[in-house]
Amino acid sequence: MERLVIATRGSKLALWQSNYIKSILEKRFPQMRVELQIFKTKGDKILDTPLALIGGKGLFTKELEDAMLRGDAHLAVHSLKDVPTELPNGLVLGAITKREDPRDALLSQKYSSIEDLPAEAVVGTTSLRRKMQLLHLRPDLKIKDLRGNVDTRIKKLKDGEFDAIILASAGLKRLGLTEEVNYFTPIEEERMIPAMGQAALGIECVEDEKILEIVKTLNDEKSQIETTVERDFVDVLQGGCQVPIGVKATLMDDGDIVARAVIGLPNGKELLKDKIFGTKENYKELGKTLAESMIEAGAKELLKRAEEMAFK
Template structure:
């Protein structure tokens, strides 16, 4: 191929991610022309409504997928946590990059940890998963929706609209923004389990042998194994951004894979947690094993109640 077109969103983080992938590909294919084309997604356009109310498969990906299916782009770079577990016919998840820090992080001008927040403190997040786990830890907090790009969210914090906000550590690290606030405090995954695929970039592309061969150089085996477990788990539960689900799989140096998950109600009053241990050899089944264990303990019913609460 002489030219490769990458579809991307226009946010600062999306552009950083796409430029990063472009540079990686240029290292491997210096003669190839690589162009970024910017598209606006539904998730970028609607900024005054909680994600759970406008959610659905493809909130941040559909327009990029349409561009690829129409032949206007060969591939797209996504935050993997935004990529639905089912893709349109003709498109594939062709590579998963090495992960950044998988943790969520609390940002604040006044407080250094979730435990230090005073009762009634206003905490900003759009995520039902984060809301659920925060309120389970600290039912006395006041959780408010926070939309917009990373800069907008940090500005709202600095303007005093929030005592703290919760964002993915990976995005802040990539943009070099950890020093923008007084306290940048990653939250241990034992306290707050991340979203499926968090901190990895997912490369979605047309199912073309030439494109697939090019994109394959970006794939990281450890990330692929971990995120496959996570995405399989969420797919089995049929859960998207309208319900609170956290799942984290970790491939250890000895070849073991530990997968842990949490689901519950957005108000944090009911939580269901589980953990399974498998091996690198059986990772493809591990997500289903974890999901089935939780389904036996009432996961489907709990998620149905969570969705009803989220839409009230």
């Protein structure tokens, strides 16, 4: 193949991710020209409204998918947590890259941890999942919506609009921004369970044999197994960005897997947590089994109430 076009968003993080994949492909296929084509997504255009109110699924992927389906691009590099579990006909998730640090992180100019935050401290996040778990740990906190790219969010923190903000560790590490604030504190997964696929890149591409052959060279088996469990869990629950769901699977060196999940109300007053153990051999059943267990414990009803609360 002579020319490969990657559809990408124009944010600094999206461009870093796409250029990262571009550089790998150029090294592996030196005869192939790899180009980036920038598109603006709905999630990039609407910056004054919480994500839950404008629909979670496909906010950062639809325009890139349309470009691939039109034939204007061959693949797109996404933060996997933004990729819906159902893809349009003609497109597939061709590879999942090695994960960065999957944890959320607390950023602050004054406070080094969630415990150090004073009563009624203002914390910025747009994520219902983060809001739910934060308020469960610290119901006295004031949660304020935070939109914009990573630089904009950090600037708002430095300008004193927030006492702390919560962002994904992975994006900050990829952009080299962990030293931009006085305190960068990753939060243990057991305390704040990440979003499905957090810290992995999902390579979505057209369903074409030649393209898939190229894209599959980017796949990381460990990451693919972990995120399959997580995406299967969310798929059974039919939950997206508009409901608070956290799920993280971890594949150990010995082949054992542990998957933790949490759902609940955005105000943190009701949480349902569960975990499941399995092995590499049965990973394709784990996410569904964990979801069904939580559905039996009332997950569907709780998520319905969470969605109603988010849209008020």
